[in-house]
Amino acid sequence: MRPEALFQKEFTIQGGDFVNAGESSCMIRNTLREIGVDSDIVRRMAIAAYEAEMNVVMYALRGTMQISVYRDEILLTIDDKGPGIQNIDMAMQPGFSTATEEMREMGFGAGMGLPNIKKNADVFNITSRVGNGTKLEIRIFLDGKKTRK
Amino acid sequence: MKVCPTKAIRLRGGKAHINYERCIDCGGCLRICPHHAVIPVTTSPSDLNRFNYKIALPSPVVYSQFGSTVMPSEILTILTEIGFDHVYDEALVCEMVSVAIEEYLDENKSPRPIISSTCPVVVRLIQRLFPSLCKNILPLEPPREIAAKNLRSEAMREKKIAPEEIGIIDITPCSARMVSISHPETMEKSNLDGAIPIKDIYNKVMLRLKRSMPMVMMQSQTRISGIGIGWAIEGGEIRGLKYTNSVSVSGVLNTIRLLQDVESGRLKNIEYLECLICPDGCIGGPLTVENRFIAKSNVLRLIRHFGGKKRVSVDMVKTLYRENFFSFKWAVEPKSFPPLDKDRNVAILKLKQKEELLKRLPGTDCGVCGAPDCTTLAEDIVRGESKIEDCIYIKKKSSGEMKNSGDKK
Numbered sequence: 001m002r003p004e005a006l007f008q009k010e011f012t013i014q015g016g017d018f019v020n021a022g023e024s025s026c027m028i029r030n031t032l033r034e035i036g037v038d039s040d041i042v043r044r045m046a047i048a049a050y051e052a053e054m055n056v057v058m059y060a061l062r063g064t065m066q067i068s069v070y071r072d073e074i075l076l077t078i079d080d081k082g083p084g085i086q087n088i089d090m091a092m093q094p095g096f097s098t099a100t101e102e103m104r105e106m107g108f109g110a111g112m113g114l115p116n117i118k119k120n121a122d123v124f125n126i127t128s129r130v131g132n133g134t135k136l137e138i139r140i141f142l143d144g145k146k147t148r149k
Numbered sequence: 150m151k152v153c154p155t156k157a158i159r160l161r162g163g164k165a166h167i168n169y170e171r172c173i174d175c176g177g178c179l180r181i182c183p184h185h186a187v188i189p190v191t192t193s194p195s196d197l198n199r200f201n202y203k204i205a206l207p208s209p210v211v212y213s214q215f216g217s218t219v220m221p222s223e224i225l226t227i228l229t230e231i232g233f234d235h236v237y238d239e240a241l242v243c244e245m246v247s248v249a250i251e252e253y254l255d256e257n258k259s260p261r262p263i264i265s266s267t268c269p270v271v272v273r274l275i276q277r278l279f280p281s282l283c284k285n286i287l288p289l290e291p292p293r294e295i296a297a298k299n300l301r302s303e304a305m306r307e308k309k310i311a312p313e314e315i316g317i318i319d320i321t322p323c324s325a326r327m328v329s330i331s332h333p334e335t336m337e338k339s340n341l342d343g344a345i346p347i348k349d350i351y352n353k354v355m356l357r358l359k360r361s362m363p364m365v366m367m368q369s370q371t372r373i374s375g376i377g378i379g380w381a382i383e384g385g386e387i388r389g390l391k392y393t394n395s396v397s398v399s400g401v402l403n404t405i406r407l408l409q410d411v412e413s414g415r416l417k418n419i420e421y422l423e424c425l426i427c428p429d430g431c432i433g434g435p436l437t438v439e440n441r442f443i444a445k446s447n448v449l450r451l452i453r454h455f456g457g458k459k460r461v462s463v464d465m466v467k468t469l470y471r472e473n474f475f476s477f478k479w480a481v482e483p484k485s486f487p488p489l490d491k492d493r494n495v496a497i498l499k500l501k502q503k504e505e506l507l508k509r510l511p512g513t514d515c516g517v518c519g520a521p522d523c524t525t526l527a528e529d530i531v532r533g534e535s536k537i538e539d540c541i542y543i544k545k546k547s548s549g550e551m552k553n554s555g556d557k558k
């Protein structure tokens with residue numbers, strides 16, 4: 001049984017809302033900084049959170065992002081209602097993207113989102129149900145249990 | 150108080166107090182305070198007397214301050230008439246640094262974007278707000294330092310003057326320069342000895358310009374660099390770079406927004422980032438006289454006049470670059486704001502308290518408590534620096550409740 005989180009905060013993300021996109025990950029960064037998390041870990045979490053948030057904004061209807069701080073790790077979960085991912089193995093490959101032309105024109109959809117999250121996380125889990133939604137679990141260990149690759 | 154991007158100002162007992170741990174010397178308060186409560190530290194003319202040999206190092210911004218017909222050489226000449234023994238065109242070194250930046254980008258494949266180190270406020274902003282980006286800062290000294298370093302050794306060699314008798318003075322639009330001179334971040338001691346605001350020399354120079362007009366353009370020995378003059382405005386640093394996927398930004402809020410994007414990993418495909426805190430670049434500095442739109446137009450005219458022809462030898466710069474003439478002594482160290490508490494568990498508790506407090510505070514950000522907004526007051530309270538009663542709404546409410554309970558008796 002894992003212990004109760006020391007701190008938890010939840011954000012809602014609206015699909016298609018490019019205007020406010022990035023705000024939740026920005027608040028996550030500020031929060032982690034206020035509690036004195038090492039700046040490199042803050043940066044990794046900020047990158048992962050931003051990519052995950054953008055995925056919800058671009059592909060899903062809506063989603064929630066929750067940050068939980070434990071004694072030895074930070075957990076970020078993103079749970080969205082949306083089309084889901086057909087083939088996760090494919091989606092995890094760098095460069096693969098289902099972004100529309102329009103999104104690409106906005107500078108997104110390079111196919112680096114999920115691989116980038118994985119790169120910055122210590123533990124990364126993804127589950128998806130087509131036609132239902134996608135769930136991400138991102139963990140970064142505090143106190144350097146596992147150093148950066 | 151509200152204009153401060155790092156929320157460093159509090160009003161206590163009717164006076165503004167600056168928390169220097171948070172201040173990044175952006176000059177925002179200086180620009181806006183109607184009571185001139187903020188006075189920047191700079192060098193006064195009497196401080197100059199302790200030097201036997203005084204060298205003026207005018208920022209390229211100086212050339213933009215005296216109307217559209219005045220040429221840099223006239224200004225340089227006048228500076229030697231108002232008490233300086235020697236004057237050197239900083240723009241020339243700006244051009245050298247442009248070449249050095251390109252060298253660095255060619256050779257170095259560290260994470261992009263590389264962020265310019267020219268604006269001392271940007272360096273401090275990154276240390277404080279974006280500590281993880283310290284390693285993206287270009288590890289080369291800005292033109293003013295390079296120029297001063299060169300000038301001192303030149304004066305020692307050619308005029309046989311002791312280094313401590315030489316005073317190299319920046320003629321500056323910038324209120325942060327003096328801090329970067331007295332508390333440098335990347336070396337033990339700055340190569341500069343002081344900074345005089347442009348507005349402090351403005352009258353003297355203007356008077357002489359008026360008196361000597363019309364005059365034949367005086368030929369000064371100093372060569373003037375058109376590329377270097379461009380450094381006075383936003384975009385000047387990247388204009389000459391062969392890396393065209395470079396970006397420039399000016400203004401404190403724009404800079405913060407862009408750096409947030411960098412920290413989220415969004416701008417990795419950008420090579421070089423020129424960030425300047427003052428709006429439109431150094432011509433928007435708080436110690437200038439001419440309004441920045443006119444000044445910008447003057448700079449653009451000078452750029453056209455002098456053209457993009459290189460005045461410095463690329464090979465010479467490359468040799469100096471190899472000798473690490475431009476390099477920082479040491480890297481910029483992060484200086485992040487202290488967390489709510491050193492102990493992470495206590496910090497988390499305090500963060501929870503802060504969120505609870507925020508629910509109670511009115512959220513009007515009225516500023517009567519002396520903090521710029523409710524969030525900052527909540528933070529000050531959990532840090533033990535303010536009390537909840539500082540909030541006028543809460544005070545009124547609780548005194549109202551007291552009265553009510555008194556009535557019941």
